[in-house]
Amino acid sequence: MTRGVLRIYLGAAPGVGKTVAMLGEGRRRLDRGTDVVVGYVDTHGRPHTAAALDGLEVVPCRSIEHRGTAFEEMDTAAIIARRPQVALVDELAHTNVPGSTHDKRWQDVHDLLAAGIDVISTVNIQHLESLNDATLSITGVVQRETVPDAVVRAADQIELVDMSPEALRRRMAHGNVYAAQKVDAALANYFRLGNLSALRELALLWLADRVEENLDRYRSDHSITGTWPTRTRVVVALSGGPEGATLLRRAARLALAGNAGELHAVYVARADGLTDSSGAQIDRLRRLTADLGGTFHTVGGNDAAAAVLDYARAVNAQHVIIGLGRSPRWRSMLRPSTGERIIAGSGEDIDVHVVTHELARSTPPPRPGAALPGRRVAQGAVLAVVMPCLLTLGLQQLGRPSLPVIVQLYLLVTVLIALVGGLWPAIAAGVISSLLINWYFTSPLGTLTIADGENAFALLLFVAVGAVVSAVVHRSARRAAAVTASAHEVRALAELSHSMLSSTDQLALLVDRAAEMFGQTSVAVVCRVGDEHELVAATGEFPADPVAGASRTIERVDDDHHLVLVGPPVPADRQRLLSAYAAHAAAVLNRRRLQRLAESAEGLERDNRARTALLSAVSHDLRTPLAGIKAAVGSLRSTEVTFDPSDEAELLEAIEQSADRLDALIDNLLAMSRLQVGGLVADPRPVDLAEVIESEVRALPEPSRVEWTLGPDARRVVADPGLLDRVLGNVLENALRFQPAAGPVRVSTGRIGDRVLLRVVDQGPGVPAAAMETIFRPFQRYGDTPSGDGVGLGLAVARGFAEAMGATLAAEDTPGGGVTMVVSLQAHDGRPTYE
Numbered sequence: 058m059t060r061g062v063l064r065i066y067l068g069a070a071p072g073v074g075k076t077v078a079m080l081g082e083g084r085r086r087l088d089r090g091t092d093v094v095v096g097y098v099d100t101h102g103r104p105h106t107a108a109a110l111d112g113l114e115v116v117p118c119r120s121i122e123h124r125g126t127a128f129e130e131m132d133t134a135a136i137i138a139r140r141p142q143v144a145l146v147d148e149l150a151h152t153n154v155p156g157s158t159h160d161k162r163w164q165d166v167h168d169l170l171a172a173g174i175d176v177i178s179t180v181n182i183q184h185l186e187s188l189n190d191a192t193l194s195i196t197g198v199v200q201r202e203t204v205p206d207a208v209v210r211a212a213d214q215i216e217l218v219d220m221s222p223e224a225l226r227r228r229m230a231h232g233n234v235y236a237a238q239k240v241d242a243a244l245a246n247y248f249r250l251g252n253l254s255a256l257r258e259l260a261l262l263w264l265a266d267r268v269e270e271n272l273d274r275y276r277s278d279h280s281i282t283g284t285w286p287t288r289t290r291v292v293v294a295l296s297g298g299p300e301g302a303t304l305l306r307r308a309a310r311l312a313l314a315g316n317a318g319e320l321h322a323v324y325v326a327r328a329d330g331l332t333d334s335s336g337a338q339i340d341r342l343r344r345l346t347a348d349l350g351g352t353f354h355t356v357g358g359n360d361a362a363a364a365v366l367d368y369a370r371a372v373n374a375q376h377v378i379i380g381l382g383r384s385p386r387w388r389s390m391l392r393p394s395t396g397e398r399i400i401a402g403s404g405e406d407i408d409v410h411v412v413t414h415e416l417a418r419s420t421p422p423p424r425p426g427a428a429l430p431g432r433r434v435a436q437g438a439v440l441a442v443v444m445p446c447l448l449t450l451g452l453q454q455l456g457r458p459s460l461p462v463i464v465q466l467y468l469l470v471t472v473l474i475a476l477v478g479g480l481w482p483a484i485a486a487g488v489i490s491s492l493l494i495n496w497y498f499t500s501p502l503g504t505l506t507i508a509d510g511e512n513a514f515a516l517l518l519f520v521a522v523g524a525v526v527s528a529v530v531h532r533s534a535r536r537a538a539a540v541t542a543s544a545h546e547v548r549a550l551a552e553l554s555h556s557m558l559s560s561t562d563q564l565a566l567l568v569d570r571a572a573e574m575f576g577q578t579s580v581a582v583v584c585r586v587g588d589e590h591e592l593v594a595a596t597g598e599f600p601a602d603p604v605a606g607a608s609r610t611i612e613r614v615d616d617d618h619h620l621v622l623v624g625p626p627v628p629a630d631r632q633r634l635l636s637a638y639a640a641h642a643a644a645v646l647n648r649r650r651l652q653r654l655a656e657s658a659e660g661l662e663r664d665n666r667a668r669t670a671l672l673s674a675v676s677h678d679l680r681t682p683l684a685g686i687k688a689a690v691g692s693l694r695s696t697e698v699t700f701d702p703s704d705e706a707e708l709l710e711a712i713e714q715s716a717d718r719l720d721a722l723i724d725n726l727l728a729m730s731r732l733q734v735g736g737l738v739a740d741p742r743p744v745d746l747a748e749v750i751e752s753e754v755r756a757l758p759e760p761s762r763v764e765w766t767l768g769p770d771a772r773r774v775v776a777d778p779g780l781l782d783r784v785l786g787n788v789l790e791n792a793l794r795f796q797p798a799a800g801p802v803r804v805s806t807g808r809i810g811d812r813v814l815l816r817v818v819d820q821g822p823g824v825p826a827a828a829m830e831t832i833f834r835p836f837q838r839y840g841d842t843p844s845g846d847g848v849g850l851g852l853a854v855a856r857g858f859a860e861a862m863g864a865t866l867a868a869e870d871t872p873g874g875g876v877t878m879v880v881s882l883q884a885h886d887g888r889p890t891y892e
Contacts, residue, residue: 061170064214065149068181069260070253072225072234075179075218076100076147080109082177083145087113092142096169096176097131097162099147105233113145121154128154133165136174143175150184150204163208180204182260195255196247217264222253289318290374293351294365294399297324300380301342307412308378309349320351323368325361337636362398369407377403381413437478441486444470449493463498467491472526483526563645564594571638572596575631577610577624582642584618593618593646612639618646682715689715739777739862743885746772746806746815753785754804762793765804771813772806774882780858781882784866787855788817788878795821795876813884820875829868 064082068075076098087093095115100106116136118129130153136144146169151162159165166176183192186203193199209215220228228234229248293308295301305322312318324339346353358364369377379396393401396411403409448470452463467490475483496503568580579597583590590603603621610622612635620639627635689708692698700708747767754763774781792802796819803818824832833856852866859866865881 059173061173061175063170063212064177065209065212066179066216066218067260069219069257070225071181072228073218073220076106077109078218079145079177079179083113086143094139094141094144096136096144096146121156123154123156130154130157131165133168136169137172141174143177144169146176146178149178149180150202152202163204180209182256185209188259191259196252198247217260222250225253290321290372291318291376291378292321292323292369292374293378295322295324295342297339302345304378304380304412305345305349311376320349321372322346322351322353323365324355325364326355326357361395362402365399366402375408377407377409379409379411381411434478434482437474437482440474440477441482441489444474445486445490445493449497460498463494467494468522475526567642568594568596575622575627577622579623581621582618583621614639614642682719685715686712739780741775741777741862744774744776744778744781746774749781749785750804753782753789757789762801763804764801768807771808773885774813775885776864776882777862780862784855784858784880791852792817792819795819808884811884813882815880815882817878818871820871823874824876832868
């Protein structure tokens with residue numbers, strides 16, 4: 058069975074007319090003889106939408122009951138059984154009522170498509186899943202009904218239904234979108250000009266991206282490699298040099314001048330991994346590209362020109378920005394520069410812009426440093442003098458072989474000297490060898506003249522071959538040295554990264570490794586605070602001002618931090634490695650900042666939750682006793698009812714209980730505030746537990762529900778009497794709240810070592826092990842405690858007071874069910890004294 062075709066009318070905003078457009082398309086097809094039915098349409102009470110339904114067959118919806126209310130949903134099974142050619146289905150992002158076959162209407166549409174039925178549907182731009190956050194930030198309205206972007210992108214046809222914000226607001230003012238009583242509120246909130254303009258731009262950009270996807274697919278399917286003048290795309294060819302910033306800014310201006318232009322920065326990395334650019338410079342160009350709204354891309358290849366052009370054609374770019382070459386003009390005569398090769402290969406479809414800059418042809422590129430150590434060059438120089446002379450003596454003894462053999466032997470000596478000493482010793486050896494061959498082995502002998510022209514050519518060829526071979530050897534040695542240095546840097550950085558991952562103090566490890574790597578006596582990460590500098594991490598000795606003094610190498614880490622090295626200057630060829638160490642330090646410092654921000658955010662979130670819980674709890678729990686007091690006082694003051702003495706006493710008792718409850722609540726709130734700000738000071742002294750327990754039990758509303766016993770050696774403790782009263786009172790109140798009426802709460806004491814354990818045991822529902830600590834948090838009420846029965850501060854205050862006087866409060870399971878609160882106090886063995 059052939060799958061149906063999906064066509065979607067995408068609305069830029071509610072009320073632009075996408076439903077009417079869908080119905081109009083259905084009517085046109087019906088007039089052409091197509092079998093069309095309306096699967097679902099919600100007119101929202103709009104007369105012109107209802108009028109567009111006239112003459113179209115509507116498949117009745119099915120009724121689904123949910124929570125005592127009947128809802129109407131699209132009857133997908135009935136539509137499939139009817140088997141029309143086209144079904145009109147409104148509101149693709151709609152969420153179905155629980156009990157439906159699918160959760161979402163777009164899933165019902167998939168069933169229709171699978172049955173071979175073409176579907177025409179509608180959806181607004183704010184309902185796309187990927188744009189949910191964007192539309193929330195624009196309109197401030199949470200869109201709870203969304204549709205995955207993939208569903209809409211998979212549509213065979215997408216047509217945008219658009220309208221200018223001013224025209225849409227006029228439609229609303231005329232009552233064509235909402236009822237009259239809702240128009241003013243809608244125009245002042247969701248349908249503001251700014252909101253509608255932003256939604257319209259989102260819709261246009263989203264649809265433009267879908268058009269771009271289809272265009273790329275079409276070009277790929279038809280093997281089209283040339284560029285087409287659609288959206289302006291500018292590619293910047295970066296060499297990694299300082300002129301890259303100038304090129305990027307010029308390219309950004311060109312991209313912004315086009316139709317929603319795109320900026321692509323391309324850096325071509327050599328396939329062998331070698332580069333003349335520092336990692337810090339590449340990072341700066343990457344950040345600048347992001348600041349300019351572009352994207353940075355690193356591509357590999359030995360031919361930079363071909364790589365840039367291949368990338369430009371791959372992204373369908375019309376412009377390539379290159380910088381004016383820095384090499385001298387005579388060098389381009391020998392080999393075209395990268396820019397010249399880009400211009401030559403651009404063809405007619407890519408415009409190449411050559412941008413001048415302050416470094417253009419002003420200074421030659423830095424010459425590569427010596428590839429061989431001085432010791433080897435000196436050895437080569439000695440051999441350049443000695444070996445040709447020794448070979449000459451040897452050939453004199455052998456009876457002077459033919460000139461071609463002699464030349465080959467001297468050439469072999471020159472190559473060996475090139476392998477040892479590099480370019481210049483090899484050239485010197487070639488010149489000396491040519492003079493010796495001319496003097497001793499070329500007629501006329503004993504002179505520097507050559508009679509045979511062929512011999513003269515052979516000598517010249519010998520010198521040329523020697524120079525070429527020595528140059529190749531020198532270049533290979535330089536490449537080998539660069540590869541070795543790069544491998545050393547990579548290995549050093551890999552070891553540093555691996556060690557830092559397992560280190561608890563990463564900056565300390567970094568400065569230690571930096572001191573070892575660069576041979577420094579002291580290394581530090583320094584932070585600038587005003588006009589002074591402070592050490593963040595250091596190894597070795599530093600004076601009061603760590604950046605002052607000689608023998609300092611200072612590498613920037615970020616705006617406020619520097620890496621300071623005390624010792625011999627860092628060689629130029631190790632500057633890149635030093636920059637990498639500074640980048641590692643920046644990453645560590647940034648991670649620390651992020652951790653502090655996360656901790657701060659977590660603390661703020663925790664405080665916000667506490668405040669929210671406090672406001673929520675206090676607003677209700679303060680209201681309950683106040684309402685009771687107000688009701689009782691109002692009854693007593695009423696002149697319409699006469700109360701007998703017992704009724705008055707009952708009302709007065711209710712007022713007193715509510716006032717006591719209010720007093721206890723405020724007392725707990727104040728106590729928690731004192732604990733949180735650290736304003737609580739304990740005064741531990743010897744205390745007799747018998748007096749404390751007896752006093753607290755007598756103060757309870759139902760003292761008969763508490764039984765208590767004291768161990769013979771567990772009566773005297775060291776505690777703050779006032780705080781201990783509060784701890785025991787809160788714990789007893791909590792136990793009585795959960796203790797069944799059939800049994801008493803039991804209080805007992807026992808001694809273990811130098812600690813006295815005061816246990817308050819209830820046999821209530823108990824607490825799971827995972828929640829044993831949760832019950833001590835502020836504003837936490839465990840289980841189904843009725844609202845108004847405290848704000849959840851009793852146990853939190855009790856634990857805070859206990860810890861303030863050196864005691865502990867913990868919860869344990871009661872055998873057989875319930876919770877046992879254990880207060881651990883310091884025992885006192887001396888004679889108790891009381892004030």
